[in-house]
Amino acid sequence: IKPFDVQKLYNHLTEKGLSARTVRYVHAILTSAFSQAVKWQMLVVNPCNVVTLPRLKKTEMKAFSPEEARRFLEAAKDDKHGLVFAFALASGMRPEEYLALQWKDIDFEKNTATVQRTLIWRKGGGWYFSEPKTAKSRRTLPMPKNYFIELKRHKRQQAEQMLKLGQSYERNNFVFATDEGKPLYLRNLRKRNFAKILEKAELKGFRLYDLRHSTATLLLSEGINPKIVSERLGHASIILTLDTYSHVLPDMQKEATSKLGQMLFG
Known part of the structure; x- marks a missing residue:
C-alpha cells in the first residue's frame, strides 16, 4: 500500500x-x-x-442555552410540526433519523425510541430508507416521560386523520408525517416551520442541525458523562464526541475542580 x-x-x-x-x-x-x-x-x-487531507469547513456550530431552549420549545408549541423539533432537541438524533421513525420504533411502556433506518430523499424526487450512518447509530434512546404524553396525543390525532382520508392516506406508519401520511421533506420543514419558530422565539443564526448540537452541549454542560452523550448521539466513537464538543470541556474541568476541592478541603 x-x-x-x-x-x-x-x-x-x-x-x-x-x-x-x-x-x-x-x-x-x-x-x-x-x-x-x-x-x-x-x-x-x-x-x-x-497524504493531503481535505480542509475543514469553518461552519460555526451553535447551541441553545437552557433559557434559549425553553424559548424555542415554547414557540414550537404553536407550530404544526412543533413536536418534531421538540423530539429532535430531546433525542439528539440526526434529522434523517427522526424523520424515518415509524410507530413500531416507539415503545410507550418504556418511553423509548429506536433508530433502525434513515430517510433519504432522491434529487429527482421520491424517497427511500437507508442504513444508519454507523453501527453505533442503531440505538434505543430513553425519552422524557412528559414528551411521550404529547406523542400519544399526536398518534391519536394522526389516526383520526387516517380515518378521515381513508384510502387517500398513505400508510407508511411514520411517526412524523404530512396530513396525507407522506414523509416530511427536510427542506420544507426547515424553511416553512423551523425558521418561523426561531423568529417567534427571537433566536437568530441557528440551523436545524444545531438542535442536535444543543442536545449534546446541554448534556455535557450539566456534567453528563461524555460516553453517555456519545452513545445518545450515535457517534462512532467517544473521540469524535470529544473532538466536536471540545468547547464545553473547559467549563467541565472547572466544575470538576470545584467539586474535587469541596470533597478534599470542604
Whole structure:
C-alpha cells in the first residue's frame, strides 16, 4: 500500500460527498492501523504520513442555552410540526433519523425510541430508507416521560386523520408525517416551520442541525458523562464526541475542580 492508494481513497470519499471531518476520521483510523503495521515490520513507512487531507469547513456550530431552549420549545408549541423539533432537541438524533421513525420504533411502556433506518430523499424526487450512518447509530434512546404524553396525543390525532382520508392516506406508519401520511421533506420543514419558530422565539443564526448540537452541549454542560452523550448521539466513537464538543470541556474541568476541592478541603 502506497501513499497514492490512500490519497485515491480520500479523494473518492470526498467526491462521494463525505464531509472533511469524516474523511479525517477515516484517516485517523488508517494512520493508527498502518503505524501498527510498521511496528510489526509489515510496512517500511506509514503511507498516511504524506497524504493531503481535505480542509475543514469553518461552519460555526451553535447551541441553545437552557433559557434559549425553553424559548424555542415554547414557540414550537404553536407550530404544526412543533413536536418534531421538540423530539429532535430531546433525542439528539440526526434529522434523517427522526424523520424515518415509524410507530413500531416507539415503545410507550418504556418511553423509548429506536433508530433502525434513515430517510433519504432522491434529487429527482421520491424517497427511500437507508442504513444508519454507523453501527453505533442503531440505538434505543430513553425519552422524557412528559414528551411521550404529547406523542400519544399526536398518534391519536394522526389516526383520526387516517380515518378521515381513508384510502387517500398513505400508510407508511411514520411517526412524523404530512396530513396525507407522506414523509416530511427536510427542506420544507426547515424553511416553512423551523425558521418561523426561531423568529417567534427571537433566536437568530441557528440551523436545524444545531438542535442536535444543543442536545449534546446541554448534556455535557450539566456534567453528563461524555460516553453517555456519545452513545445518545450515535457517534462512532467517544473521540469524535470529544473532538466536536471540545468547547464545553473547559467549563467541565472547572466544575470538576470545584467539586474535587469541596470533597478534599470542604
